[in-house]
Each structure stands twice: as C-alpha cells, then as structure tokens.
Amino acid sequence: MDLNLTQEQLAFRDEVRAFLEKTVSDEVRRKIFMNEPLSPEDRIEWQKALYAQGWGAPSWPVEYGGTGWDAVQRHIFDEECARYGAPEQLAFGIKMVAPVIQKYASQEQKDFFLPRIISGQDWWCQGYSEPGAGSDLASLKTSAVRDGDYYVVNGQKTWTTLAQFADWIFCLVRTDPTAKKQEGISFLLIDMKTPGITVRPIIMLDDGHEINEVWFENVRVPAKNLVGEENKGWTYAKFLLGHERTGIARVGRSKAALARLKEMLANRTGNDGKPLIEDVRFRDRVAAVELELQALEITNLKLVSTEGKQHNPGPEASILKVKGSEIQQTLAELASQALGPYGVAHLLDSDEHDNISSAFPTDFEHLTGYSFNVRKTTIYGGSSEVQKGIITRTMLGL
Known part of the structure; x- marks a missing residue:
C-alpha cells in the first residue's frame, strides 16, 4: 500500500488543518492534551460544527449525509484531528447505532433518527x-x-x-x-x-x-x-460490534499520544541527569510500540478501504481491536512511568497535592488517571481473549 499522499490528498489535509484552526478552541485543545474530561457542551458543539461544515459523519453513505470521502481522506481527517487536539466524535451515535439503523431499520426510523444523530441533537x-x-x-x-x-x-x-x-x-x-x-x-x-x-x-x-x-x-x-x-437482534449486535472494534484501533489518537510521549521523554531527566529518551530501556520500548503502531496503521487502512465491499467488518476488526487496545495501554503506561514519583500525585488529596505543587509537572497531571482509565480498552467492545478466539476460529481455522 502506497502511503505517500498525492497533491489532491495534501490539499485536502490543508483544508482540514484550516478548519481545525478556525474551529477548535484553545481551551478544548488544552483539555485534550492534558487528558482532562470534556464537558457535554464541548462534545455537542464539536459535532454541530462538523455538521455545519458538511463533515458530520465522514464514514456514512452520502445519501444519509456522509461526506463521500475515501478511506485515505477519512484517515487524514482522523489523524489531523488527533494531532491538533480536536475532540473525538461520540461513537455511540455516529459510528455504532447509525450503521445499524442505516442497514436494518425501517424508512420511518431512518428519517427520524439519522438527522438527529448527525446534527448533534441526540446523544x-x-x-x-x-x-x-x-x-x-x-x-x-x-x-x-x-x-x-x-x-x-x-x-x-x-x-x-x-x-x-x-x-x-x-x-x-x-x-x-x-x-x-x-x-x-x-x-x-x-x-x-x-x-x-x-x-x-x-x-x-x-x-x-x-x-x-x-x-x-x-x-x-x-x-x-x-x-x-x-428475536433477530443478535445479528444486528454483531454487525454493530464489528464497527465498534474497528473504531477502537484509534490510530490517529495513538500517533498523537506517541508524539507527546517523545516530547515528554526529551524534556524530562532521569536520575543520571540525562533526558529519559536517552535511557536505553525507555528508548527500546518507545521504538517497539512505534513499529507496532505503524503496522496497525497499514492494517487499519487496508480494512477501512474495503468498507462497502463486504457485508460486515470481518475478523480483521478483531485484530485492530486487540492491537489498538494494547498500543494505547503501552503509551499510557510509558507516559505515567516517565513521571516517576510525581505520578502518584493524582491520588493525593488537595493538601498533599499542594505540598508538592512547586515541583509537580502540572502539564502532565492527569496522565496517571488516564493510564488507569485506558485499562478498560482490552475489555470493552469484546475482551481481548474473546477477540483472539474469533481470530483463531475464523482466520486460522483452529
């Protein structure tokens, strides 16, 4: 697969960047980069801004309000949003229930629910x-x-x-x-x-x-x-889970997290006074996860490029789910470990926190909490053990 962008794709990337600079506030970007929770208003305003731009549902068919973008354009959009610090779209409406409604629901249900999902009216x-x-x-x-x-x-x-x-x-x-x-x-x-x-x-x-x-x-x-x-809901549930597992790969978000991790390791020193990125153990682990992320990106592009050509995301979605989850966890763990003893400050009460405020790296304050939260990724959407069973049965024939 050729990952070099054409002139048309580069122009599209510039269009996305210009939109992000115009639309995403500095406060929202700060929350994203600091791993702080977004407010409901932050999320809804983002969806409404995308809808106004005509980009409310990049993966939907055009007849339902989709953009008509190809797989590479959607990949560029996701990567640029992650790099710049834009919110993620709420997946439960746009990426999960909407495909089920589009494929299996009545025309009345489509007419009622889909416009309300893409416009940000319904959560x-x-x-x-x-x-x-x-x-x-x-x-x-x-x-x-x-x-x-x-x-x-x-x-x-x-x-x-x-x-x-x-x-x-x-x-x-x-x-x-x-x-x-x-x-x-x-x-x-x-x-x-x-x-x-x-x-x-x-x-x-x-x-x-x-x-x-x-x-x-x-x-x-x-x-x-x-x-x-x-009594046919299990069929629809499996269809939905295939889309969910593909989305869990979160390649763009992981690439942005990797870039921030490298910056953090370059600016923080270890006990020997040298930047942590020069620590051979940190450097080897960062290199390993970066290679895994590159392989995941190529696999993800291959899978999303087949959308519309098959009935449902197949067992390949399980591969994306397993590796994507593991990469997110590894990146979060490395960032938290790089904080050293300061990482525990997330767990301290306000008085204890204030006592170390002069030394605490506040720009990474929420990383430890995020590393706790990201443990869930190997469970939701179908646990990794279940996904490996799917891969074994359907792809390896065992």
Missing part, C-alpha cells in the same frame, strides 16, 4: 453489558414483553458510558426467554426520558464519573422502536 449510549453478561453478551437477561403497541422492559445494564448525558439508548433485550441464547434477543431504541429508567453512577479508580448502571422498571417502549425483526 446516544449503549445498553449491552449486564452484571452477568459482559463478554458472554448472549447471556443477557433484560426482558422486553410485548403489550399491545408497546414493549415493557425490565432489567439492568452496566458499564454504560456517559449515560448520564444521553437522550437515547440502543438496547439488547430478551424477547423470547424460551429460545436459544442468541435467538431470543431483540434490538430496541429507548428514549432515556421514559418513566422507569434510573441512571446510577459508577465512580472509577481515577475518581471520574464516566460509566453508569442503568435500571429499567416497567419501562414502556413503543413497538415501533424495534429495529428490524423481533
């Missing part, structure tokens, strides 16, 4: 995992019983990212308890303002509130919000 979250159904998702127990023109939903979802801000949740529910596990599941779109829904925070190790429990108690969902056929 979506994902209702998949349950306390007893994570990697073994087909064991889910949240039920949906048909009652006239409604489904009555009862049960619990967990690890629901940013549900506290969401307008809608796409949910896997069991509509036939007598069928085999995968055959009795349906795909419902549920308004989060519906009576009977309770969102309870799960506070993480870095003290952040990113994930939640979502409880459903006799929640009445219009039957018209069923996507596709009843």
